[in-house]
Structures are given as structure tokens and as C-alpha cells.
Amino acid sequence: MNKPFHKRHRETSATPSALCGETREFRLNPAQLCVYFLLLFFPVLCLPSFSYAADVSLHGFFQGNYSLGTRSNPDGGDFKWAEERVQLKLDANKEPFRLFLKTDAFYDHIDRKADMELREGYIDSTASKWDIRAGRQVITWGVGDLIFINDVFPKDYEAFFSGRPMEYLKKGVDGLKIGAYPEFASFEFIAIPIFEPNNYPDSKRFYMFDPMPNVTNREEKDPASNFENTEFAARAYRDIAGSDASIYFYRGFYRKPYMIPDDLNNTTKITFHYPKLSVYGASLQGRALDGVVSFETGHYDSRQDRKGEDYTVPNSQTKALIGYQRQLWEDFTIGVQYFTEYMHNYSEYKRAQPGGLPKDRKIGQLVTVRLTQMLMHQTLKLSLVSFYSTSEGDYLINPEIKYNFSDHIWAAIGSNIFGGGEKWSQFGQLAKNDNVYAQIRYEF
Amino acid sequence: MKRFLIIAIAVIVSFALFGSAFAATADEIMKKSQAAFLYQGKDFKARVMMKLVSKGGQERIREMTMLRKNFGEIGGNQKYFMYFFQPADVKDMTFMVYKYPAKDDDRWLFIPAINMVRRIAAQDKRSSFVGSDFTYEDVSGRDIEDDMHSLMKEEKFGGKDSYVIKSTPKAADVDYSYKLSWIDKANNLPLKEEYYDKRGELYKVFSADEIKDVKGFPTITKRSMKNLQSGHTTEVSYSKTDYNIGIDDSLFSERFLKQPPKKWIE
Numbered sequence A: 001m002n003k004p005f006h007k008r009h010r011e012t013s014a015t016p017s018a019l020c021g022e023t024r025e026f027r028l029n030p031a032q033l034c035v036y037f038l039l040l041f042f043p044v045l046c047l048p049s050f051s052y053a054a055d056v057s058l059h060g061f062f063q064g065n066y067s068l069g070t071r072s073n074p075d076g077g078d079f080k081w082a083e084e085r086v087q088l089k090l091d092a093n094k095e096p097f098r099l100f101l102k103t104d105a106f107y108d109h110i111d112r113k114a115d116m117e118l119r120e121g122y123i124d125s126t127a128s129k130w131d132i133r134a135g136r137q138v139i140t141w142g143v144g145d146l147i148f149i150n151d152v153f154p155k156d157y158e159a160f161f162s163g164r165p166m167e168y169l170k171k172g173v174d175g176l177k178i179g180a181y182p183e184f185a186s187f188e189f190i191a192i193p194i195f196e197p198n199n200y201p202d203s204k205r206f207y208m209f210d211p212m213p214n215v216t217n218r219e220e221k222d223p224a225s226n227f228e229n230t231e232f233a234a235r236a237y238r239d240i241a242g243s244d245a246s247i248y249f250y251r252g253f254y255r256k257p258y259m260i261p262d263d264l265n266n267t268t269k270i271t272f273h274y275p276k277l278s279v280y281g282a283s284l285q286g287r288a289l290d291g292v293v294s295f296e297t298g299h300y301d302s303r304q305d306r307k308g309e310d311y312t313v314p315n316s317q318t319k320a321l322i323g324y325q326r327q328l329w330e331d332f333t334i335g336v337q338y339f340t341e342y343m344h345n346y347s348e349y350k351r352a353q354p355g356g357l358p359k360d361r362k363i364g365q366l367v368t369v370r371l372t373q374m375l376m377h378q379t380l381k382l383s384l385v386s387f388y389s390t391s392e393g394d395y396l397i398n399p400e401i402k403y404n405f406s407d408h409i410w411a412a413i414g415s416n417i418f419g420g421g422e423k424w425s426q427f428g429q430l431a432k433n434d435n436v437y438a439q440i441r442y443e444f
Numbered sequence B: 001m002k003r004f005l006i007i008a009i010a011v012i013v014s015f016a017l018f019g020s021a022f023a024a025t026a027d028e029i030m031k032k033s034q035a036a037f038l039y040q041g042k043d044f045k046a047r048v049m050m051k052l053v054s055k056g057g058q059e060r061i062r063e064m065t066m067l068r069k070n071f072g073e074i075g076g077n078q079k080y081f082m083y084f085f086q087p088a089d090v091k092d093m094t095f096m097v098y099k100y101p102a103k104d105d106d107r108w109l110f111i112p113a114i115n116m117v118r119r120i121a122a123q124d125k126r127s128s129f130v131g132s133d134f135t136y137e138d139v140s141g142r143d144i145e146d147d148m149h150s151l152m153k154e155e156k157f158g159g160k161d162s163y164v165i166k167s168t169p170k171a172a173d174v175d176y177s178y179k180l181s182w183i184d185k186a187n188n189l190p191l192k193e194e195y196y197d198k199r200g201e202l203y204k205v206f207s208a209d210e211i212k213d214v215k216g217f218p219t220i221t222k223r224s225m226k227n228l229q230s231g232h233t234t235e236v237s238y239s240k241t242d243y244n245i246g247i248d249d250s251l252f253s254e255r256f257l258k259q260p261p262k263k264w265i266e
Helices: A030-045 A157-161 A346-352 A428-433 B002-022 B026-038 B136-140 B254-258
Strands: A026-028 A055-069 A079-094 A097-108 A113-126 A130-137 A173-180 A186-192 A218-221 A231-240 A243-253 A258-261 A270-273 A276-288 A291-302 A317-329 A332-343 A363-375 A380-388 A394-404 A409-420 A435-443 B043-053 B059-071 B077-086 B094-099 B106-111 B116-119 B147-157 B160-169 B178-184 B190-196 B202-214 B217-227 B233-243
Touching: A079 A435, A276 B116, A409 A428, B026 B147, B026 B160, B026 B178, B077 B136, B094 B136, B094 B254, B106 B254, B116 B254, B147 B178, B202 B233
Parallel strands: A218 A270
Antiparallel strands: A055 A079, A055 A435, A079 A097, A097 A113, A113 A130, A130 A173, A173 A186, A186 A231, A231 A243, A243 A276, A258 A270, A276 A291, A291 A317, A317 A332, A332 A363, A363 A380, A380 A394, A394 A409, A409 A435, B043 B059, B043 B233, B059 B077, B077 B094, B094 B106, B106 B116, B147 B160, B160 B178, B178 B190, B190 B202, B202 B217, B217 B233
């Protein structure tokens, strides 16, 4: 989970929307929604003629998703999440091209608004030794299970902590991906011209640590979209002695906002920024010890503050995880992971860190356990996902039951339980946000 | 002396040849059956429709395209590539298996909603395949050496001359204590299998319900597995079945798990 909240610089209450990267959301009234849907369905209405030329499919779902806090939210509400949602996936193929659109429209009962979002939308072009994907796309890298080292792409932690289906943890990026497949290895090259930050919980719905709650004048500064700020990522991968090996490179920005107070002694305004970052990493995953063993490491080069003397920019770090997954009996799998991160130039960090702000540890450690039991011909799934930081003492426990009533309808209920640690630590600060959630989906 | 040696060798060789021809041992029958059932052609493709029927009659569908390619000799390594059409919540998922005799498979699953390929732990080949009554071994084959085979009798089954083979697992932790197989003498395909549990009671029955000739290869195109204890049944039918279609080695890769080529999965 790679520290969704930073301990020094806290996402705060006054301008949650500025932090949530809502650049892609726009509000619609019901009439506009209808028009939008007509537009969306237009290709479908044209199917009879279009289908001569291409192979087209339309799928999607209707979903209800509700999450009830065990105590009232900061703004007095009871629900962390309450919405109905429809998703349409349009897939059109005509060799060597493919068009894919995944669009969601939803009604949010908490904010009483109808919204929509383009989750994914891209065109593929495929040749024998290379391919290109252009548009909004989800990219997932690395071998961690909910621990992200080389997966530097945007996440939605609000979705994760609110009990939304797991796919909503990942956000798409607007960019270009080129795949190249020579004999000796495979490659992915990615360029992202438009910066997309992580999304963190809304401070009206979630209690979170804020080191300066009285400062309400807040501003967020995204990196400008220009050539110099275009993010680049590359991955090379191949089989090595029966294991899957990858090396990774990324040059771009932290996706978590870091704060710059205008004046430490008398702060009247906080500006949030996304410092420059490069990541160099590697991973290996293979069959060993009667299970699957995973290893991943990455060096975070904080390019704006390599010496570690600027408290508004994080220090460089080296991160690593080791994981083991094993099937103990039929349809029961256990996965354990150990994650550690090491901060470079720690003495400079300690010296530079202002007195009133909590300090990170030099070495952070996290253990995760995932248990999964499938029952009744794999239609009933019991799972337990837990995180425990051995350095901070905080935790997140997520039990869930999911049942497929039929081939089209499934429902899940679960809960997120946070606690331990300090009031500013990753999960500890969420201690008052325990919630019970339900997801029900009709898929077609 | 030289002539004597030549005669001696000729006699030994002919004995060896005739000997094996006469004594069609249970192991050899099972090897031939495995070759006919799971290794025919250089490669193979089918659209697989699985119908899972509960005791109460509720049906669930698992529909996929299955592609298989042999690497090495009969009974050796194979790679499988599967693309799921149904049910809706697994549509567009792909699943890949590198199967090795005498050691654990490598398995990968692609989850399209988060565009992620993940290795999955695969220690138990006796686990259910996609929740059906078939196990992974039923789909991709069980090592001949994992069981002791003996020829019980020869009899007519469904009008076909067949061998009846008893296979007893060498390992103790297998879900059945022994299995009886009716193997068609003409084409070596299994016509029926009966699985007996630890108490010696019949609990699972496999039956080949339709056999068709595809490119000269007799192929079981309809089969079922019935669990007599739970009352659950899985019926499987193959369509678009084909052999030797020239599947490239590169199909079995992360690249194509993420973007399965239409020409192979349709």
C-alpha cells in the first residue's frame, strides 16, 4: 500500500476536492446524462452497419455500493460511500486495430450528484513484434499484493478504504504505451503527458491527521502539462530460469501531495505540490518452496532534494518487498508479504524537519497476510486481508464475503478496520473510520 | 563365432519385440490412452462450454477457448492458454498453464479490470478447475507414474471392445483410493472412469458422451463428470475443435495474456 498518507505533510480538510484530482469529473443533470448515454450508445445503435466492418461487443454492469461508518463522519454523515453505478464497456475490433471504452455513470447519494467518468478509453494497434496503446489506460506493474514499489501509476485510496470493488483502486493514465517484443526480452515504454495524482479520502467523510487544521487557505499545484513534465516509464521483462524477471524505470513525480507552508512560524497558506521523482527497480517472481515467491525492490530518487535538507520534499528512499503465496488445501490460499523502506540522509531529514511536525522513521516496515477460501464450487469466497506495520504498530484488517448468486449477480459484504500506531501514522490516523460495506452487481 | 553372435542378437531382439507386442501391459495402455486423449496433434484448439449443474438443478456456465501446444514427447511438457467468455464477471480473463510432468505447474492469470498478470500458486493438481467437477488433472492429464496400473479385464463397453484398468495412486493424499478406466481398444480413448473414495465407495463418474473424428484424430467432444455424493454434475462440450493449426510459441506469453489475439480465441 506504499504509504498513502505521508506523515509530515498531511492532506487536509479545507480543500479536499483540490486533492482528489477531480480534473476528469464533471457534473451533469439528468437531462445531460440522457444525452451522454445516447452519445455513448450511438455506436451501438449503428451496430448493424458497423458490424460488417468490425467485431463489436458491449458489456457492463449495474452496481450498488454502500459503506456505513461505525461512527459519524466529520461532517455528520453516516455513509462513507453510497452510490448506484452503471458501467458500459464497448470493445470494437478490426485487425490490426482495437477500440476500447469503459465508461461509468453514477449517482452519489452523499453529495447528491450524478457524475460520470471515462475509466478507460484507448486504441490499440498491433503488429507481430510491437504494439501501441494510445489513450486512457490502466497500467499495473510489480509483484506486490497491494504494496506498490514500481507501480508508480495513480491509485485511488479513497475507493480502497471506502469498500469499493478492488478495481477502483487503480486509476487510468492518459498516455501512450509502446510494446516491443524482440526475441531476447519484452519491453514497455510509456509516456504520460498529463499528470494524474493519487486520490485520497474526502475529509468530509474520513477523519485524517492534519498538522495544521486551522489553516484553511490551501492550494494545489499540479505539474504543468508540457514536454519537460511528461512522465516516462519503461519496463523490460523476460523469463530467467523459469522465473519472471522485470526491471523498471520511471521519471516523473510523486503522486502524493506534499505541503509548503508560506511561513512556518505564522502559516496563513499551504501550497501542495508534487515533487519530482525517479524510480529504478527490479522484480522477480517464480515457483519455489511449494508456492510462489516474489521479490521486488526500487530506489526512489527524490530529484528536487537529493541531500534531504528540504522539509517540503521527501527524502530519497530504497524500498523492498518479499512475498510468498501458497495453496494449503483445495481452494485455500495464503499470501504473506514483508515490506521495508529505508530513508536516505536521515540525519539531514531530522535536522530539517520543523518542530511541530511528526517525524518519519528511518526504516519503515509492514507485514501483510491474505487468506482466501473458496467454497461451493468457487461461488462463495471468504477472504481476509490484513496489514500490520511492525515499525508503527498500526493496522488495517479487511474481511470480506462474496457470493455469486448466479452467473450474472454477485454481492459482497465486508469491513475495513483501522487502528493502532500514532494519530498520524498510515492506518492509525484512520482509526475513527471503521466501516462496513456492501457491493451488489448485476453483470452482463 | 561371429555368425553365432548375430543369430543370438536376432533372437533376443525378436523376443523383445514380440514380447512387448503380446503383453500389452496396463502402463502401456494408459500411456497410449494419454497420448490419444491429451497429446494428439502438435497443437489443439476448442471452444469449451462447461455447464455446472447443482443437485437442485441450478446451472452455471463457464465458456472459454482452450489452446494447447505440445513441447517435447508424448507425456512431456505442454502449454495451455485459456480465454474466458462467460460468466460475465470473468469475461476477457485469460489463464495460462505451463504443465510439466512430475513437478508443479506454472500458472498465470490475467485480470483485465486492473490490467494485471499474476502468477498463482498451483500445488494441488487435484483442485477443482473453475469450480467444476473436473480437476486440473482431468483437464491437462495426470502423470502415468503417479499411479500403479493393472489390467483387470477386457470387456465390451457400449458395444466397444475395451480394457478395464485399475489405477491406484502411489501417494496417500489423493482424493480417491482407486480409479477404474474403460479404454476403447480401437482408439485408446477413455469411455468411462469410476473414482472410488477412501471407503471404497463409488463417488465420481466420468463419461465420454460423444466422440468425433477431427482431422483424423478421434476426439471426445462431449463429456461429463458426475459427483455421486454431492449430486453436482459438470457437462462439457467442445466446438470449433481443431488440430495442427500452427500455434506460435510466442502465444504463451504475458504479452498475449494481456491482449489475446482474436484469430486464436474466436
